[in-house]
């Protein structure tokens with residue numbers, strides 16, 4: 001196994017949709033030393049473009065129902081506008097970024113989600129061997145900094161919409177086979193996981209599985225934070241060394257919430 005470290009950082013639509021927050025985040029990301037990868041979402045921007053085009057965005061439990069029209073919008077927004085803006089800004093800072101979907105170099109191959117009980121359309125589920133670890137390692141060894149969007153493929157010519165939090169977790173788990181120290185950071189717009197999302201002083205510094213169960217029961221943790229924490233704990237279980245949830249404007253510092261086994 002390589003002795004090297006690898007840092008995988010995920011940003012969501014609240015950051016990619018705010019030019020100021022994105023610029024601040026990218027300046028911080030640029031300063032991180034060593035091998036690194038960005039995974040980004042952009043759900044809010046896909047919904048906004050759908051509305052402009054007169055296509056109603058359909059969601060079920062936080063996941064987008066991605067029919068023929070919706071996959072075209074998702075590819076245009078995630079693999080196009082959002083991804084290329086991030087790449088161009090990183091290039092301007094001196095980071096040699098390369099923008100990717102899972103189809104590029106066959107880096108992430110997914111299976112279309114089963115149509116029962118709900119037909120999500122062109123949505124992909126990542127499996128244990130979905131990540132092409134050897135190929136991604138080769139790319140990292142060229143010095144490039146991969147920027148993955150929330151689009152994968154099925155190997156049969158179809159692009160699939162895949163949740164960006166899940167991509168970040170699966171990439172981290174896959175790369176932990178090759179790198180001894182994989183660190184996964186979920187960046188968003190709050191200081192971390194909060195006891196009360198309206199109180200900035202209520203940050204929870206550490207969460208283990210027992211506390212997580214309690215926080216869910218008490219409905220302290222809800223909505224998008226539940227799949228995010230599920231993905232985060234999956235990563236820890238798969239050998240990822242460190243998983244952190246923090247405000248994008250604090251990347252590179254120890255602030256935020258750390259998950260422990």
Ligand SMILES: Nc1ncnc2c1ncn2[C@@H]1O[C@H](COP(=O)(O)OP(=O)(O)O)[C@@H](O)[C@H]1O
Nearest residue numbers: 012013014188192193194220221222223224225
């Ligand atoms: N206890 C909590 N602490 C922080 N955020 C929480 C909590 N419970 C629910 N949330 C919600 O989870 C959201 C983050 O999930 P999501 O919107 O999926 O993230 P992203 O913007 O990274 O895609 C926060 O914006 C917040 O509204």
Ligand SMILES: CC(=O)N[C@@H](CCC(=O)OP(=O)(O)O)C(=O)O
Nearest residue numbers: 012013041042043063064150164
């Ligand atoms: C299947 C599915 O729901 N995919 C997500 C992918 C984008 C994403 O994950 O964006 P955020 O990180 O901004 O939430 C979606 O289309 O909303």
